[in-house]
Amino acid sequence: MxxxxxxxxxxxxxxxxxxxxxxxxxxxxxxxxxxxxxxxxxxxxxxxxxxxxxxxxxxxxxxxxxxxxxxxxxxxxxxxxxxxxxxxxxxxxxxxxxxxxxxxxxxxxxxxxxxxxxxxxxxxxxxxxxxxxxxxxxxxxxxxxxxxxxxxxxxxxxxxxxxxxxxxxxxxxxxxxxxxxxxxxxxxxxxxxxxxxxxxxxxxxxxxxxxxxxxxxxxxxxxxxxxxxxxxxxxxxxxxxxxxxSMIKKSLKKMKILEIWRNEIEEKIHKHAPQASFPGNSSPRLSNVSTIYMPGVKSETQVMNFDLDQICISSGSACSSGKVKSSHVIDAMKGDKNIATSTIRMSLGWNSEYAHAKAFVKSWKKQYDRKNS
CATH class of the missing domain: 3.40.640.10 (Type I PLP-dependent aspartate aminotransferase-like (Major domain))
Structure with missing residues (x-):
């Protein structure tokens, strides 16, 4: 295998x-x-x-x-x-x-x-x-x-x-x-x-x-x-x-590509699940990151399911004790614990490929469909 x-x-x-x-x-x-x-x-x-x-x-x-x-x-x-x-x-x-x-x-x-x-x-x-x-x-x-x-x-x-x-x-x-x-x-x-x-x-x-x-x-x-x-x-x-x-200029060029991929990820997810939302997407933001709310599925469950699909994502800051917890950032923005506890973060970078973005969307849809079947 x-x-x-x-x-x-x-x-x-x-x-x-x-x-x-x-x-x-x-x-x-x-x-x-x-x-x-x-x-x-x-x-x-x-x-x-x-x-x-x-x-x-x-x-x-x-x-x-x-x-x-x-x-x-x-x-x-x-x-x-x-x-x-x-x-x-x-x-x-x-x-x-x-x-x-x-x-x-x-x-x-x-x-x-x-x-x-x-x-x-x-x-x-x-x-x-x-x-x-x-x-x-x-x-x-x-x-x-x-x-x-x-x-x-x-x-x-x-x-x-x-x-x-x-x-x-x-x-x-x-x-x-x-x-x-x-x-x-x-x-x-x-x-x-x-x-x-x-x-x-x-x-x-x-x-x-x-x-x-x-x-x-x-x-x-x-x-x-x-x-x-x-x-x-x-x-x-x-x-x-x-x-x-010294390689920042190269990184900034890659950001333009990552923004296209990130936007495509959000468009495909929203088309598949109109109830999903993307906190912060109405503001100026970094090109490489998407915060995604999946209704009814806890952040820790999503992180584990992505991991089973060999995809590494997170539920927010990585400077904690390694535990998945509710996002204080999303709570501060939305004032809704349901959103804060069901949000994950996907962030692209210098070694990301378009195939990675496609795999992420596929895994996200699979989890959403499992919850709503």
């Missing part, structure tokens, strides 16, 4: 590592060197790290010294909020779990802005909150939602933040390589990015920080990253991250 080939459609959880990234990482790992050492190996490691920093800076339009390497997106988010020394945090009710966790333990004031049924932040509510008091505030918002792909109007949010004297941090982890990013043009103070969402290695990310903003370090060590983040840098990971970022 020939084993059916596995189809990976969970790129928003993590993208398979690009072959070009593996190649350069193996080269680095075969030549060890601490970038803080003054000998030739150390200098070479330092040079490779700084080259990766420059590649990242060039591709998102910022200065190289604004790029602070971290262990990933979660650390970058923590560094931005906790290192800001603000006593007030403003965020939304549809954020990534890393921001939600920070908010739950934040020692100052926490204000939550609701999103509407399309997943967009209420900008009037944001203005109102900022005008209520003069506490030193930081706004932390997802640029692109990890579950729905909904894109917030960051320039509009930045304008509101500036007028109120508040800091603005955006989590651009899902947006990087899927939409063009110009850090300076966005007008934000800080931005989190991550390697493994774009075909780089896991365990490395970065916080982009405006030079005028002296972020406080909360990991102390040997003064690495200009004193902003202690600890020996992950050179192989950083070089791999830089290589993945």
């Amino acid at each position: 020939i084993k059916k080939q596995e189809i990976y459609l969970d790129y928003n959880a993590t993208a398979p590592i690009l072959p070009e990234v593996i190649e350069v990482m193996v080269e680095v790992m075969n030549q060890s060197g601490n970038p803080s050492s003054v000998h030739s190996r150390g200098r070479k490691a330092k040079s490779r790290m700084e080259k990766a920093r420059s590649i990242i800076a060039d591709n998102i339009n910022c200065r190289a010294q604004m790029v602070v390497f971290t262990s990933g997106g979660t650390e970058a988010n923590n560094m931005a909020i906790l290192g800001s020394e603000c006593n007030r945090l403003i965020t939304s009710n549809a954020e990534h779990d890393s921001i939600r966790s920070i908010a739950s333990s934040f020692e100052g004031t926490v204000d939550i802005i609701p999103v509407n049924s399309d997943g967009l932040i209420n900008l009037l509510e944001l203005e109102k909150l900022l005008n209520e008091n003069d506490e030193k505030s930081i706004i932390s918002i997802l640029y692109a939602n990890n579950e729905t792909g909904v894109l917030q109007d960051i320039k509009a949010i930045a304008k509101i933040a500036r007028s109120a004297g508040a800091l603005l941090h955006i989590d651009a982890i899902q947006a990087l390589s899927k939409v063009p990013i110009d850090f300076m043009l966005l007008g934000v103070d800080m931005m989190s990015i991550s390697s493994h969402k774009i075909g780089g290695p896991q365990g490395v990310g970065a916080l982009i920080v405006q030079e005028k903003f002296p972020i406080k370090s909360f990991i102390f060590g040997g003064g690495q990253e200009i004193g902003r983040r202690g600890g020996t840098e992950n050179i192989a990971g950083i070089v791999g991250f830089g290589r993945a970022v």
Whole structure:
């Protein structure tokens, strides 16, 4: 019996590592060197790290010294909020779990802005909150939602933040390589990015920080990253991250193709099951992702059935304990637990093929028909 080939459609959880990234990482790992050492190996490691920093800076339009390497997106988010020394945090009710966790333990004031049924932040509510008091505030918002792909109007949010004297941090982890990013043009103070969402290695990310903003370090060590983040840098990971970022233009071209496939998936599903819906599809969103509500079939059941068909998808964020749970993002948008508990996320990426999209639709229809037979 020939084993059916596995189809990976969970790129928003993590993208398979690009072959070009593996190649350069193996080269680095075969030549060890601490970038803080003054000998030739150390200098070479330092040079490779700084080259990766420059590649990242060039591709998102910022200065190289604004790029602070971290262990990933979660650390970058923590560094931005906790290192800001603000006593007030403003965020939304549809954020990534890393921001939600920070908010739950934040020692100052926490204000939550609701999103509407399309997943967009209420900008009037944001203005109102900022005008209520003069506490030193930081706004932390997802640029692109990890579950729905909904894109917030960051320039509009930045304008509101500036007028109120508040800091603005955006989590651009899902947006990087899927939409063009110009850090300076966005007008934000800080931005989190991550390697493994774009075909780089896991365990490395970065916080982009405006030079005028002296972020406080909360990991102390040997003064690495200009004193902003202690600890020996992950050179192989950083070089791999830089290589993945260098391929962003290629990724953006692929997004145009993925959008066609994604739209076709939704059209075929809607034609087969008019009761199905796609939370966030009325808003600007990432081209590679579809959040799909299947009436009457729980998310965990769908995930398991897709897995039996050798198709990897998810029910939402992958940063939890591995358990399938109700989507707080969909609940925030729709206010309906039935929808939130019966929604899955399908996300395409650099190695996706049209045949994968067809297989997904076939499996989805099979599950729906089984429920409604």
